[in-house]
Amino acid sequence: MRQLTRWLPEWASPWAVVAFVFGFAVLYSLPLVISFDSYTHGIITQAFVFAAAAMAWNWLGGYVGQISFGHAAMFGVGGFLSARLLLTTSFPFWIAWIVGGLAAASYALLWGHPTLRLRGPYFAIATIGVSEATRLIATYWGDFTGGSSGISLPISEGTAKFSLYWYALYFMAFVVLLSYYLRKSRIGLGLLAIKEDVDAAQDVGVSANYYQDAVLFLSGLVVGVAGGIYASYFVFIEPGDMFGFERSISFLLMGVIGGVGTILGPVLGAFVFVILQEYLIASYPDLYLGLYGTLLIVVILFEPLGLSGLLLRIARLFGYRPRVLDITVGDTKLTAMEEPEAVEPPESDVEPARKEAKA
Amino acid sequence: MEEVVRLGISAVLLAGLYSVMAYGLGLIYGVLRIVNLAHAGVIMAAAYVTWLLHSRLGIDPYLAIPVILVVFFIFGVLLYKGVVRFLPRGAAGGVQSLLLLFGIWLVMRNGAYLLFSGNDRAIRTEYSTHSISIFGTSVAQSRVVVFVIAVLTLAALHLFLTRTYTGKAIRAVAQNPDSGTIVGVNVERFYALTFGIGTSLGGLAGLLLATIFAFNPTSGAVELLKSFVVVVLGGLGSVVGIALGALVLAFAESYAILILPSYLTAAVSFVLLVVVLVLRPGGLFGQRVLA
Numbered sequence: 001m002r003q004l005t006r007w008l009p010e011w012a013s014p015w016a017v018v019a020f021v022f023g024f025a026v027l028y029s030l031p032l033v034i035s036f037d038s039y040t041h042g043i044i045t046q047a048f049v050f051a052a053a054a055m056a057w058n059w060l061g062g063y064v065g066q067i068s069f070g071h072a073a074m075f076g077v078g079g080f081l082s083a084r085l086l087l088t089t090s091f092p093f094w095i096a097w098i099v100g101g102l103a104a105a106s107y108a109l110l111w112g113h114p115t116l117r118l119r120g121p122y123f124a125i126a127t128i129g130v131s132e133a134t135r136l137i138a139t140y141w142g143d144f145t146g147g148s149s150g151i152s153l154p155i156s157e158g159t160a161k162f163s164l165y166w167y168a169l170y171f172m173a174f175v176v177l178l179s180y181y182l183r184k185s186r187i188g189l190g191l192l193a194i195k196e197d198v199d200a201a202q203d204v205g206v207s208a209n210y211y212q213d214a215v216l217f218l219s220g221l222v223v224g225v226a227g228g229i230y231a232s233y234f235v236f237i238e239p240g241d242m243f244g245f246e247r248s249i250s251f252l253l254m255g256v257i258g259g260v261g262t263i264l265g266p267v268l269g270a271f272v273f274v275i276l277q278e279y280l281i282a283s284y285p286d287l288y289l290g291l292y293g294t295l296l297i298v299v300i301l302f303e304p305l306g307l308s309g310l311l312l313r314i315a316r317l318f319g320y321r322p323r324v325l326d327i328t329v330g331d332t333k334l335t336a337m338e339e340p341e342a343v344e345p346p347e348s349d350v351e352p353a354r355k356e357a358k359a
Numbered sequence: 360m361e362e363v364v365r366l367g368i369s370a371v372l373l374a375g376l377y378s379v380m381a382y383g384l385g386l387i388y389g390v391l392r393i394v395n396l397a398h399a400g401v402i403m404a405a406a407y408v409t410w411l412l413h414s415r416l417g418i419d420p421y422l423a424i425p426v427i428l429v430v431f432f433i434f435g436v437l438l439y440k441g442v443v444r445f446l447p448r449g450a451a452g453g454v455q456s457l458l459l460l461f462g463i464w465l466v467m468r469n470g471a472y473l474l475f476s477g478n479d480r481a482i483r484t485e486y487s488t489h490s491i492s493i494f495g496t497s498v499a500q501s502r503v504v505v506f507v508i509a510v511l512t513l514a515a516l517h518l519f520l521t522r523t524y525t526g527k528a529i530r531a532v533a534q535n536p537d538s539g540t541i542v543g544v545n546v547e548r549f550y551a552l553t554f555g556i557g558t559s560l561g562g563l564a565g566l567l568l569a570t571i572f573a574f575n576p577t578s579g580a581v582e583l584l585k586s587f588v589v590v591v592l593g594g595l596g597s598v599v600g601i602a603l604g605a606l607v608l609a610f611a612e613s614y615a616i617l618i619l620p621s622y623l624t625a626a627v628s629f630v631l632l633v634v635v636l637v638l639r640p641g642g643l644f645g646q647r648v649l650a
Contacts, residue, residue: 067454069461114637121394124457125587126636129629132584136626245580249465256458286473293465300459301442 011184020180024173031165041165045233047274048168049226052175054254054266054273056222059182059215061252062261065195066116066212070127071223072247073134078104078224079231079242080138080145083153086232093167097228104224105217112216117209127248135243150238153231164233171229175222176267182215183263191215223251246289253292256299259308268307362617365496370606370613372502375509376567377605378598380582381589382516383560385601388590390533390553393443396460398561398586399579400467405431405565406480406574407471413482420482420570421504427562435558438463439551464579471576481573505567512563517598529553581628588632 005014031041053075061067082100085091091099115126138145145151182188193201194208201208231237241247250273258269281288303309380402387395405427412418412426442463446456489500520526532539532549539546568574568582585608593604608628615627 061454065454067457111633115633118636121388121457122591122636125394125584126633129584129632132580133626133629133633136623136629140620140622252458260454287469289465289472290469293462293467293469296458296462296465297442300455300462301445304455 009185011186011188012180013184016180020173020176024169027169028166031162041162042233043274043278045165045168046230047271048165048172049229049233050250050254050274051267051270052168052172053223053226053251054258054270055175055179056219056226057251058255058258058260058262058266059179059191060219061255062259062265063182063188063191063195064212064215067124067252068127068219069124069245069248069252070129070131070134071219071251072243072245073131074104074108074220074223075227075230075247075251076134076138076239076243077107077227079227079237080151080239081224082228083151083231083237084144086153087151093164093232097225097232100228101221101225104227105220108216108220108223109213112220113209113213116212116216128245131243131245131248135239135245138239138243145239148238148240150236150241152236161233164229168229168233171225172267176264178218178222179263179266182218187211249292253295257295257306259306260304262305262308265306265308272307361496363614364494366613366616367610368493368496368498369502370609372498372506373613374602374605374609375506376564376571377585377589377609378602379509379512379560379567380564381586381593381605382513382598382601383557383564384583384586385590385593386560387554387557390529391443391550393446393456393460394587395554395557395561396457396583397438397463397467398558399583400464401431401434401558401561401579402565402568402582403471403574403576403579404467405562406569406578407475408562409566409569410480410482410574413484419484420566421508424508424563424566427566428559431562432555432559434562435555436551438558439554443554444547444550468576468579475576477575477577479573479575482569484570487570499571501570505571508563508567512560513598513602516560520598525549525552581625584632585628588628588635591632591635 008014008017030044036044053071057068057071078097078100080100081103082096085096085099086093089096111126111130115123115130118126139148141147182191190201190206190211193204193206194211198208227242231242254269254273255266256269257272258267259265276291277288280291284291299306303313305312380398383401384395384398387393387398408427408430409420409423412423413420418426442459443456446459487499487501490497491500491503492498493503518526520530528539528544529549529552531542532544532546532553536546539549564582565579568578572578588608589601589604591604592607593600593602608631611631612624612627615624619627
């Protein structure tokens with residue numbers, strides 16, 4: 001363990017590394033040990049992909065505090081571009097996904113760079129406009145998206161589809177690492193500073209424009225790749241579903257249900273969401289919007305940290321006393337599972353300044 | 360040229376409706392610093408209530424205006440007292456109220472879907488096909504009536520906010536709630552009142568919409584965005600600003616038909632929203648809205 005600590009950067013906890021490796025190994029070998037039917041297999045793959053997308057949403061919505069109602073725009077761009085690439089070229093899956101993801105990230109930057117300078121509700125409302133405009137354009141640009149009848153990919157059931165489980169797992173694992181990095185490293189502190197007070201962050205040398213653009217780019221990249229994997233798995237995609245408002249809401253819901261601003265909350269949220277969707281919504285298709293709405297209301301009113309907050313409460317009942325770092329969601333102080341050793345001075349050159357002042 | 364005049368007239372008439380729905384949103388945002396995403400649900404719900412009153416009880420949509428105003432005022436006050444009151448406000452707290460009111464909108468949409476199905480509904484009265492002639496072009500009568508009602512509402516609102524004690528108190532609370540408390544204004548009461556008035560304006564907008572367009576449970580989403588565009592364009596300063604913002608939006612939309620393929624005209628307001636937010640976050644005429 002001490003060897004590991006020396007090898008790691010100071011913001012990374014060795015226990016987190018051990019937990020990550022263990023979790024990855026279990027999920028990797030799961031379909032080899034237990035033979036899933038293709039339905040369960042599909043649900044888990046889907047949950048991996050959505051977990052990644054929800055974490056990406058959370059970087060923007062939770063870490064920086066810029067709520068996006070428009071992540072479907074990037075999901076759709078990534079999905080359709082990689083689907084087109086898979087149809088017209090003989091690229092392997094992963095190249096098509098990455099190209100789709102990069103295109104989605106560039107698109108995100110295109111509209112995000114100007115709009116991210118807006119704070120509060122303005123960015124959120126602008127994202128509704130962006131995603132709706134994107135959906136309209138995509139629906140009518142039939143040559144590329146197949147219009148409202150969509151496009152189908154020539155992927156058959158079988159080993160190629162089965163292997164998507166591991167691709168999705170690698171993808172989610174990568175995003176978990178990135179999520180951890182974006183929270184715990186110096187960058188994470190910068191993001192927290194921007195969320196709390198943009199002007200104060202600027203004053204201590206955290207460039208809000210640069211950081212937010214970077215986070216949006218990464219967020220768009222991950223959501224775009226998620227769209228690509230989703231398209232490859234479901235074989236058939238159409239603009240109304242890929243770019244739809246419901247799609248945007250789903251990322252938001254996963255983040256909110258799991259816990260806005262937490263590292264692994266969105267993963268939890270994504271699994272709950274996918275299970276809800278498969279078992280509950282399938283039986284009551286007329287009720288899904290109301291159910292999502294009710295979930296949002298309940299979470300915001302009673303447990304703003306979602307399932308993560310709930311787990312924390314249960315852990316407290318059993319005598320778990322985390323050393324705490326206050327996280328603010330809005331004006332409310334929330335207490336989240338955070339190791340205080342992650343808190344380091346955001347700017348090292350503050351120290352000399354202070355010494356000078358003393359002198 | 361005739362086409363240009365015709366589009367101009369329809370733009371002006373449309374702007375009346377836009378300013379009513381935008382004022383509801385703008386008032387609540389201006390005073391409480393909350394973006395009421397449930398506004399979309401209110402517009403939709405009011406359209407259905409109007410439709411119910413007309414088809415079941417035979418009440419004329421325009422005579423239903425007082426009913427709608429009262430019903431949605433009460434709804435707004437209850438919404439405020441029931442949930443919104445407990446949420447943090449301001450730029451930083453916007454996230455929570457945004458998500459909560461969004462949830463309420465989703466529930467309302469689902470409710471309407473369960474009650475009335477997803478089919479389009481429209482209100483047909485014996486005079487809905489009548490038209491009158493303005494500057495040589497014929498215009499649907501109902502559009503003109505909607506415009507007149509909208510202008511009267513805005514005028515009444517302007518007088519209310521500038522001439523009455525209650526209106527002045529609302530504006531005082533908007534400017535500085537703490538100072539309002541010091542001089543004896545019961546801030547909470549005026550927040551509830553404002554939320555009620557904003558919601559009832561949304562209700563009125565829904566009623567007016569229902570007399571012109573067909574609607575379904577997803578209606579209101581586009582109206583919400585357009586309201587926001589108007590608020591951003593016009594700023595929160597005054598009724599005049601809102602009216603000018605509504606005019607800009609209505610003209611942009613109407614004349615877009617001349618240069619854009621018809622399926623893209625729906626995207627005009629969204630693109631306008633983003634462009635205006637980026638170029639003039641302070642609004643074209645009003646005060647800065649950027650926190």
